[in-house]
Amino acid sequence: MNLLVDGGRHREALLALEDGTALRGRSVGAEGETFGEIVFNTSMVGYQEIVSDPSYAGQIVTFTYPQLGNYGVNEKDMQADALHLKGFVCHDACYTPSNWQSVVSLPDFLASRGVVGIEGVDTRAVTLAIREGGAMRAAISTTDLDPKSLVRRVRESPHIEEHNYVADVSCKEPHVVRPKGEVHHRVVAVDCGEKTGIVRRMAEVGIEVTVVPWDTPAEKIIAMEPDGVFFSNGPGDPDTVPTVPETVRAILGKLPVFGICLGNQMITLAAGARVEKLPYGHHGGNEPVMNLLTGKVEITAQNHNYGPVFSTFGPLVPELSGGLTEHPESLLTWSRMHVAPVAMNERYGRIRLTHVNLNDGTPEGIQFLDLPAFSMQYHPEAKPGPNDSAYMFESFSRLMDGREDYLAIDVREGRRF
Numbered sequence: 038m039n040l041l042v043d044g045g046r047h048r049e050a051l052l053a054l055e056d057g058t059a060l061r062g063r064s065v066g067a068e069g070e071t072f073g074e075i076v077f078n079t080s081m082v083g084y085q086e087i088v089s090d091p092s093y094a095g096q097i098v099t100f101t102y103p104q105l106g107n108y109g110v111n112e113k114d115m116q117a118d119a120l121h122l123k124g125f126v127c128h129d130a131c132y133t134p135s136n137w138q139s140v141v142s143l144p145d146f147l148a149s150r151g152v153v154g155i156e157g158v159d160t161r162a163v164t165l166a167i168r169e170g171g172a173m174r175a176a177i178s179t180t181d182l183d184p185k186s187l188v189r190r191v192r193e194s195p196h197i198e199e200h201n202y203v204a205d206v207s208c209k210e211p212h213v214v215r216p217k218g219e220v221h222h223r224v225v226a227v228d229c230g231e232k233t234g235i236v237r238r239m240a241e242v243g244i245e246v247t248v249v250p251w252d253t254p255a256e257k258i259i260a261m262e263p264d265g266v267f268f269s270n271g272p273g274d275p276d277t278v279p280t281v282p283e284t285v286r287a288i289l290g291k292l293p294v295f296g297i298c299l300g301n302q303m304i305t306l307a308a309g310a311r312v313e314k315l316p317y318g319h320h321g322g323n324e325p326v327m328n329l330l331t332g333k334v335e336i337t338a339q340n341h342n343y344g345p346v347f348s349t350f351g352p353l354v355p356e357l358s359g360g361l362t363e364h365p366e367s368l369l370t371w372s373r374m375h376v377a378p379v380a381m382n383e384r385y386g387r388i389r390l391t392h393v394n395l396n397d398g399t400p401e402g403i404q405f406l407d408l409p410a411f412s413m414q415y416h417p418e419a420k421p422g423p424n425d426s427a428y429m430f431e432s433f434s435r436l437m438d439g440r441e442d443y444l445a446i447d448v449r450e451g452r453r454f
């Protein structure tokens with residue numbers, strides 16, 4: 038690798054992983070040093086939405102797509118005002134973007150926001166290390182270029198589970214986002230690190246959203262008399278966010294509820310079920326998911342390291358689960374049987390598995406059959422990613438209209454975005 042490829046303008050940087058991997062490259066973005074949990078994202082476009090997604094707080098993001106920044110950074114694709122990710126790793130960053138909407142290059146944008154990054158490393162090797170060793174602690178440094186020293190310091194750095202990142206990224210004051218047209222529903226969104234893309238999707242289907250801080254008490258939310266409550270995506274380990282499952286518990290059954298990603302995990306915890314850390318998570322715009330209600334496969338955008346364990350919701354209801362009495366070892370069984378199984382939850386009654394990931398058989402969506410609530414582990418708003426699941430926002434509207442078939446929308450029937 039020629040570190041002087043750009044005339045030596047950029048300093049050398051070092052990437053070190055907990056497993057001992059150390060790779061040299063060039064500094065991109067801010068110089069300095071950063072520690073965080075390293076993950077890889079497989080999206081081929083949408084780097085701006087990814088770097089501005091608050092769910093990446095505490096994480097260093099490696100992009101598997103080799104060239105980043107070609108179309109620059111614009112004013113409308115931001116998913117939050119601030120950048121919360123800890124670090125940026127890519128193979129080749131573009132300093133001369135070309136796009137009519139671009140206002141700044143990606144490297145200059147990262148530098149101006151203080152994000153430390155590295156380019157010129159073999160991102161295939163980094164990705165393989167994460168696939169083998171799991172999402173692990175890592176560091177990027179332009180000041181400590183000694184691999185032994187940086188690896189040692191990575192091993193001494195805190196784990197992501199030790200900090201409540203939701204408190205860092207949530208809004209501090211409530212604010213309202215209104216649709217351009219007629220208002221059909223009013224919703225309170227509990228902001229655990231909400232992407233603006235979600236609020237915009239809601240506005241597109243006529244939902245007025247009042248975004249409130251993550252620790253807003255349930256009584257206050259109920260007193261606002263919304264048509265429904267939304268629990269957002271957000272960073273970190275769901276177990277570090279103690280009060281939100283209690284908020285969910287106080288609202289479930291009283292008002293229609295919808296959750297995405299961390300919101301889905303909060304709803305899972307509220308039901309007394311378990312959320313587990315996946316080996317290296319799902320981060321990208323090409324995750325195949327089967328909607329078990331329609332039998333259709335949706336290509337989805339995802340960004341999570343944790344996920345619910347469906348069997349912990351309760352025992353199967355055999356007559357609603359294809360006659361099976363025991364949870365099968367792999368949830369892929371349900372996609373083969375074309376059955377959306379139902380578990381009997383102690384607290385909330387029947388809970389149905391509606392979506393399953395076809396890569397690894399992890400649960401991607403649930404629906405409460407005895408009260409108005411559903412939630413998704415993936416990102417129907419995409420931003421970035423395919424729009425196959427955008428009908429979910431229409432589903433939320435239908436849920437608030439009291440329609441029983443709210444979730445089983447034929448993709449072609451849903452609104453086109």
Ligand SMILES: NC(=O)CC[C@H](N)C(=O)O
Binds near residue numbers: 275340343
């Ligand atoms: N996008 C999200 O909401 C991520 C949720 C959670 N922080 C996880 O990694 O699983």
